[in-house]
Amino acid sequence: MKLSIRPDAVLVQAVIAGALSFAHLHDLAQAAGQTGWKAWAYPVSVDLLLAAAWRRLRAQRSRLAWCWFVVALVASLGANIATAGFLDMNHPPALLRLGVAGWPALAFLGGTLLAHQHTDHTPEPSSVPAPEPRPVVAVDRPETPEAVSEIPEPGPAPALPKAAASVPPALIDHARKVATDHRARTGADIDAATLRARLGLPEDLALAIVAQLA
Structure with a gap:
């Protein structure tokens, strides 16, 4: 095989x-x-940091990876521009010496952070298809007259208790004042249970008074 x-x-x-x-x-x-x-180790350090940041960017788009990718790219581009005649290589400025001297610590920090950055792994969806729901078959049942006749008819609504004739007018007037005060505080009409608790009346008498106040 060639x-x-x-x-x-x-x-x-x-x-x-x-x-x-x-x-x-x-x-x-x-x-x-x-x-x-040491002069040969600098380009290796810059290129390795650039490759590590690019690899991390392919795995996860994070701000940390973008930051160190830009730092390594600026270092590489800066060296290309500086050696093109823009700087006096025989008498480099102090800022350039400072940047070159501090690059090992900066590259070590970037490589350590990129190596220990957690990558979010999204779980892959299961390839097993979900079972389809079984169709529900509706069975029509004929309505027989016997089944219809078994349904109970609704009875008449319970009638409200009528006011007893033996309720004293004075008690009616007092209950009306209590109901007016209750409506002013709550915005709703007073019921038999509240009136019974306020006046201490029997249940049938409270129902009769509430029916007469309505």
Whole structure:
């Protein structure tokens, strides 16, 4: 079996861009006073932080991942711009030396936060289909005259108790004052139970007075 290797323009472009960015970061770190292996460790640190933030963004769109992705991208772009002749590489400014010296701690913090960030795993829906509900078959039952005749007819509504003729007029007047006071406080007519509790009357007498006050 023969393996055919086809050049991919996108892959070649990515390799070239990565190599150039790597070299610019190395030159910037070396100009800021980092010599030897330390100058080569800076571009590795920037590229690893950029890759880690991008991987976290693909897994979860969080503000933390976006923040560290922008930080690593600014560091990479800043090195590319700085080495293009905008800065004197023989006499770099103090701010550039400060940024290069503080980058290891910043990159360590970003990598630690990205590594310990929790990823929300959404449970996948079950592939087993839910059972379909069984159709309910309605059975028509003929109505027979016997079944209709068994339904009881509604009886007459209970009549309200009539006011007894033996209720003294003075008691009626006093009950009317109590009912007026109750309506002014509550906004509703007084019932027999409330009137019975207020005046201490028997139940039949309270019903008769309420019927006469209505």
